[in-house]
Amino acid sequence: MIRLDSRAPDFAQAFKRLLGLKREIAEDVDETVRGIIAGVVSGGDAALVDYTRRFDRLGQDFSAASLRITAEEVEAAVAACPAEARAALELAAERIEAYHRRQIPEDHLSTDDLGVTAGWRWTALESVGLYVPGGTASYPSSVLMNAVPARVAGVPRIVMVVPTPEGQLNPLVLAAAHLSGVTEIYRVGGAQAVAALAYGTETIAPVAKIVGPGNAWVAAAKRRVFGQVGIDMIAGPSEVLILADGHANPDWIAADLLAQAEHDPAAQSVLVTDSDELADATEAAVERALATLPRADIARASWRDYGAIVLVRNFEEAVPLVDAIAPEHLEIETEDADELALKIRNAGAIFLGSHTPEAIGDYVGGPNHVLPTARSARFSSGLGVLDFMKRTSILRCDPAALRALGPAAIALGQSEGLDGHARSVAIRLNL
Amino acid sequence: MIRLDSRAPDFAQAFKRLLGLKREIAEDVDETVRGIIAGVVSGGDAALVDYTRRFDRLGQDFSAASLRITAEEVEAAVAACPAEARAALELAAERIEAYHRRQIPEDHLSTDDLGVTAGWRWTALESVGLYVPGGTASYPSSVLMNAVPARVAGVPRIVMVVPTPEGQLNPLVLAAAHLSGVTEIYRVGGAQAVAALAYGTETIAPVAKIVGPGNAWVAAAKRRVFGQVGIDMIAGPSEVLILADGHANPDWIAADLLAQAEHDPAAQSVLVTDSDELADATEAAVERALATLPRADIARASWRDYGAIVLVRNFEEAVPLVDAIAPEHLEIETEDADELALKIRNAGAIFLGSHTPEAIGDYVGGPNHVLPTARSARFSSGLGVLDFMKRTSILRCDPAALRALGPAAIALGQSEGLDGHARSVAIRLNL
The missing domain is CATH 3.40.50.1980 (Nitrogenase molybdenum iron protein domain)
Known part of the structure; x- marks a missing residue:
C-alpha cells in the first residue's frame, strides 16, 4: 500500500507515479x-x-x-x-x-424567424447484443x-x-x-x-x-x-476513491476499500483524508477485516500493489487530485459532502454520506454500475439509456428560408472549392 | 452507376451487394x-x-x-x-x-419513498483537441x-x-x-x-x-x-440517399447527388424513387451537370463506381432499404415527406422537402454536419453537445434508506460470491 502526504516535498512526483500505475495486463491476444x-x-x-x-x-x-x-x-x-x-x-x-x-x-423540432424548421428525433437501436x-x-x-x-x-x-x-x-x-x-x-x-x-x-x-x-x-x-x-466502453479493473474526514468510521471505510479490492488483484482502492488519525485507524482496520474476508487473497494483493492513502491539508486541495484520478467510484464521507461533490468535475459515480457504501450502487441503488474506469471519467459517462438510442437531426427549409440562407451557403461552398455544393443551392434559387 | 429495380427477381441479392460495397481504402499505416x-x-x-x-x-x-x-x-x-x-x-x-x-x-436529483436520493450531474470535459x-x-x-x-x-x-x-x-x-x-x-x-x-x-x-x-x-x-x-467517431466517405417521387425536379436531384459525389471518389449518392421517369430524367441530368462541374473528375468516379438509382413500387417498400443503408444524409422529396420521415429508424440527418438541399445542412442550417457514415447511423448519432460532456451519477442513502435496501444488496453480494460487498453494507446495519 502506498501512503502519500501532500505536505511532503516530493508529493507532486509521488502522486504522478500513483496516477501512472499500470493496472491492466495487456495480453497479446x-x-x-x-x-x-x-x-x-x-x-x-x-x-x-x-x-x-x-x-x-x-x-x-x-x-x-x-x-x-x-x-x-x-x-x-x-x-x-x-x-x-x-x-x-x-x-x-x-x-x-x-x-x-x-x-x-x-x-x-421548432421553426425559427427565417422559416427554417430544425430539431432532432431520438430512436432506439434496432438490436443489441449483451455479452x-x-x-x-x-x-x-x-x-x-x-x-x-x-x-x-x-x-x-x-x-x-x-x-x-x-x-x-x-x-x-x-x-x-x-x-x-x-x-x-x-x-x-x-x-x-x-x-x-x-x-x-x-x-x-x-x-x-x-x-x-x-x-x-x-x-x-x-x-x-x-x-x-x-x-460500449472497454472496462478496466474497478476502482474506488474515498474522501473522508476525521468523523468517518474507519471500519466502514476499510470495508468499502476491500469491497473494491476483492474484485481483482488489479483493482484500486484509495483513501484521501485530512485526518492522520483516520489514515492510521483505516490502515489497521483493513488488516483486521482482511483476516476474515473470503476473497482475502485477491483483496490483499490489490491493496498491497495498488491501494493508497493520501493525506491532504484540506479537501480544497483534494479536488484537483480527484479530478486527475477521475475515479470510477467516488465516496464522499465528509461533513460537507454535498458541497464538495459539486466541486468535482471527473468521476463516474458519486456516493454521498456515510450510509451510502458503493456496494449499494452495485446492486439496488438505481444508477448504473457500468462506469468509466482507468481515468476515462475525464471524457465518458456510465452506461445509460442514451447508449441504446441515437439521434437523427431534422432540417426543413421552405422557399423563403432557402432564399434567406442560400447566399451564405453558396459563399461557403465556393470558398471551400465545393462548387457542386454551391450549385445544389443556387439551382433552386435560379441563381 | 448501379441501377436496381425492386420488381426484379434478383433484387434482394443485388441490394445486398450494394450494401456490401467496400468504399474505404484501408491503408496499412x-x-x-x-x-x-x-x-x-x-x-x-x-x-x-x-x-x-x-x-x-x-x-x-x-x-x-x-x-x-x-x-x-x-x-x-x-x-x-x-x-x-x-x-x-x-x-x-x-x-x-x-x-x-x-x-x-x-x-x-430526486428522493424516493425509501429516502434514497438519486440522479446525475452533467459536466463539460476539461479540455478538447480539434484536428x-x-x-x-x-x-x-x-x-x-x-x-x-x-x-x-x-x-x-x-x-x-x-x-x-x-x-x-x-x-x-x-x-x-x-x-x-x-x-x-x-x-x-x-x-x-x-x-x-x-x-x-x-x-x-x-x-x-x-x-x-x-x-x-x-x-x-x-x-x-x-x-x-x-x-469521436472515425468518419468514412460521405454519402447521401434521396427519396423522391415523380413530382421532384430531376435537375435539383442531380445537383444534390453530385454535391455529395464531388467530395471523394469513394463518396456514395443513391436515389430511391417510385418513378421510372424521374429515374431516367435524373440519370440524364447528372450527365449534363457533370459537363460543367469543376470537380467533375471526382464526382464522375464516385457516381460511376458507387452511385445508384433504385426503383421501388412504393415508399413503404423503401423504408427497410433506407434503414439497412442507414445513410449519413437522407433527403426526402416526396409529397408526404414528414410522415415518411417518421417511419425511418436509421439516418444521421434528414432533409425534408424540395427546398432543403443537403448543402444547406453542411453550412448554415444549424444541425451538425459531422454525422455517422458507413452504416453507423444504425448505432450512433451526429456530433453534438453531449459529446463534450459527461454524466456523473449521484446516490445518497440516509440510514433508513440503507436499512430498507441493505438486505437485498447483501443477498446479491453473497449470491455473486462477493462477501466484501455484502459486508460493507452489513457493517453499517450492525448485521
Missing part, C-alpha cells in the same frame, strides 16, 4: 482473435459450434441446435433460483428501471445493468450471449435476463460470440451494437468489430 | 503511426518539431517556438479573409450555436461544427491543431477558430499532432478528448490513443 472472427465470418454456425466445443470443453453432442437457450430452460432456471436472491434481483430491476426511465431524452462472462465472473447484477436500460430505451431485440464452460451456467444469470427483457439467449462466449453478434450466423442474426464486460479476448474482439457494430 | 506516437511520447516537442519539419516540408527555422499560432497571426488572418465569406461564417456560427444550445442536457486537416481538405465549416458544440457544452480549453504543408494555411480556418472560441492553435498535423494532444509535450498540454476529421494516419492515430483520451 489480438492475432488469435482476428483468426477466430474470420473463422466465424466464413464458417457461420459450424465455426461457432466448433470454437465453442473447444474453448468451453463441450462434447460432440453440442451442435447448432444447442446454441439457443430455450424459454423452457429459462423458466426452469428461474424456478431453481433461491427465493431471496430472486426477490433481491426483482427489487434491483425495478429500481434500475425507475432510475433509467428518467433518462429517456426528448425530441425537439455476459461465464464462470465465476458471471454476475446477474451486470445483466440487469446492461439489459434494463436497453429495454427502457425501447430496443426491440436484446440478444444475450453467455459461455457455459463444461456446461455450467449460473441460473441467476438466466433469471436476470428473464427479468430484464432479454429476447434471445445463446450459450456461446469469447471472441467467437462477439463475431457471431457482429456478423451473424445462420442461427444468430447480427445486432447493431454489442455491450457488456469480458476478458482480454472479448475486449480485443469488441475493438476489432467496432465500426461493423457499435460497442 | 498502423505500424508507422505506432512509431510516430512512441516518438512523440518519448521525445516531446523535439520529436514533434522533427516530424513536422519532415512531413510538412518545413525548414530548419521551424522550432518549438513556432508551434503555437499567436493571437496576432489569427487577427491578421481574420482581417485577410474576404468579407462575404467571413459574414457567411458568422451567420453559420450563430445558427450552429442556437441549434446546439437546445442540446444542453438537464441535471436531475483540422491541412491543404485542400481544410474546411472552415468543419471547424465551426466541431468547436461550437464544445464551447456550448462549456469546455474551458479548446485546442486546435492544423498542419501547414509548405507553410500554407487557409485564413478562413483561423477565422472559423476565432469565431468559435478555440483557445489555442498549433501548426502541427498527422499522427504526431494526435500524439501531442493525447500525451502532451513541453508546449502542448494533453487534452481529454480528440475530435475532427483526418486522413488514414490521423484515423489510425486516433484509434491508437483511444483510452488514453476519448475520440
Whole structure:
C-alpha cells in the first residue's frame, strides 16, 4: 500500500507515479482473435459450434441446435433460483428501471424567424447484443445493468450471449435476463460470440451494437468489430476513491476499500483524508477485516500493489487530485459532502454520506454500475439509456428560408472549392 | 452507376451487394503511426518539431517556438479573409450555436419513498483537441461544427491543431477558430499532432478528448490513443440517399447527388424513387451537370463506381432499404415527406422537402454536419453537445434508506460470491 502526504516535498512526483500505475495486463491476444472472427465470418454456425466445443470443453453432442437457450430452460432456471436472491434481483430491476426511465431524452423540432424548421428525433437501436462472462465472473447484477436500460430505451431485440464452460451456467444469470427483457439467449462466449453478434450466423442474426464486460479476448474482439457494430466502453479493473474526514468510521471505510479490492488483484482502492488519525485507524482496520474476508487473497494483493492513502491539508486541495484520478467510484464521507461533490468535475459515480457504501450502487441503488474506469471519467459517462438510442437531426427549409440562407451557403461552398455544393443551392434559387 | 429495380427477381441479392460495397481504402499505416506516437511520447516537442519539419516540408527555422499560432497571426488572418465569406461564417456560427444550445442536457436529483436520493450531474470535459486537416481538405465549416458544440457544452480549453504543408494555411480556418472560441492553435498535423494532444509535450498540454476529421494516419492515430483520451467517431466517405417521387425536379436531384459525389471518389449518392421517369430524367441530368462541374473528375468516379438509382413500387417498400443503408444524409422529396420521415429508424440527418438541399445542412442550417457514415447511423448519432460532456451519477442513502435496501444488496453480494460487498453494507446495519 502506498501512503502519500501532500505536505511532503516530493508529493507532486509521488502522486504522478500513483496516477501512472499500470493496472491492466495487456495480453497479446489480438492475432488469435482476428483468426477466430474470420473463422466465424466464413464458417457461420459450424465455426461457432466448433470454437465453442473447444474453448468451453463441450462434447460432440453440442451442435447448432444447442446454441439457443430455450424459454423452457429459462423458466426452469428461474424456478431453481433461491427465493431471496430472486426477490433481491426483482427489487434491483425495478429500481434500475425507475432510475433509467428518467433518462429517456426528448425530441425537439421548432421553426425559427427565417422559416427554417430544425430539431432532432431520438430512436432506439434496432438490436443489441449483451455479452455476459461465464464462470465465476458471471454476475446477474451486470445483466440487469446492461439489459434494463436497453429495454427502457425501447430496443426491440436484446440478444444475450453467455459461455457455459463444461456446461455450467449460473441460473441467476438466466433469471436476470428473464427479468430484464432479454429476447434471445445463446450459450456461446469469447471472441467467437462477439463475431457471431457482429456478423451473424445462420442461427444468430447480427445486432447493431454489442455491450457488456469480458476478458482480454472479448475486449480485443469488441475493438476489432467496432465500426461493423457499435460497442460500449472497454472496462478496466474497478476502482474506488474515498474522501473522508476525521468523523468517518474507519471500519466502514476499510470495508468499502476491500469491497473494491476483492474484485481483482488489479483493482484500486484509495483513501484521501485530512485526518492522520483516520489514515492510521483505516490502515489497521483493513488488516483486521482482511483476516476474515473470503476473497482475502485477491483483496490483499490489490491493496498491497495498488491501494493508497493520501493525506491532504484540506479537501480544497483534494479536488484537483480527484479530478486527475477521475475515479470510477467516488465516496464522499465528509461533513460537507454535498458541497464538495459539486466541486468535482471527473468521476463516474458519486456516493454521498456515510450510509451510502458503493456496494449499494452495485446492486439496488438505481444508477448504473457500468462506469468509466482507468481515468476515462475525464471524457465518458456510465452506461445509460442514451447508449441504446441515437439521434437523427431534422432540417426543413421552405422557399423563403432557402432564399434567406442560400447566399451564405453558396459563399461557403465556393470558398471551400465545393462548387457542386454551391450549385445544389443556387439551382433552386435560379441563381 | 448501379441501377436496381425492386420488381426484379434478383433484387434482394443485388441490394445486398450494394450494401456490401467496400468504399474505404484501408491503408496499412498502423505500424508507422505506432512509431510516430512512441516518438512523440518519448521525445516531446523535439520529436514533434522533427516530424513536422519532415512531413510538412518545413525548414530548419521551424522550432518549438513556432508551434503555437499567436493571437496576432489569427487577427491578421481574420482581417485577410474576404468579407462575404467571413459574414457567411458568422451567420453559420450563430445558427450552429442556437441549434446546439437546445442540446444542453438537464441535471436531475430526486428522493424516493425509501429516502434514497438519486440522479446525475452533467459536466463539460476539461479540455478538447480539434484536428483540422491541412491543404485542400481544410474546411472552415468543419471547424465551426466541431468547436461550437464544445464551447456550448462549456469546455474551458479548446485546442486546435492544423498542419501547414509548405507553410500554407487557409485564413478562413483561423477565422472559423476565432469565431468559435478555440483557445489555442498549433501548426502541427498527422499522427504526431494526435500524439501531442493525447500525451502532451513541453508546449502542448494533453487534452481529454480528440475530435475532427483526418486522413488514414490521423484515423489510425486516433484509434491508437483511444483510452488514453476519448475520440469521436472515425468518419468514412460521405454519402447521401434521396427519396423522391415523380413530382421532384430531376435537375435539383442531380445537383444534390453530385454535391455529395464531388467530395471523394469513394463518396456514395443513391436515389430511391417510385418513378421510372424521374429515374431516367435524373440519370440524364447528372450527365449534363457533370459537363460543367469543376470537380467533375471526382464526382464522375464516385457516381460511376458507387452511385445508384433504385426503383421501388412504393415508399413503404423503401423504408427497410433506407434503414439497412442507414445513410449519413437522407433527403426526402416526396409529397408526404414528414410522415415518411417518421417511419425511418436509421439516418444521421434528414432533409425534408424540395427546398432543403443537403448543402444547406453542411453550412448554415444549424444541425451538425459531422454525422455517422458507413452504416453507423444504425448505432450512433451526429456530433453534438453531449459529446463534450459527461454524466456523473449521484446516490445518497440516509440510514433508513440503507436499512430498507441493505438486505437485498447483501443477498446479491453473497449470491455473486462477493462477501466484501455484502459486508460493507452489513457493517453499517450492525448485521
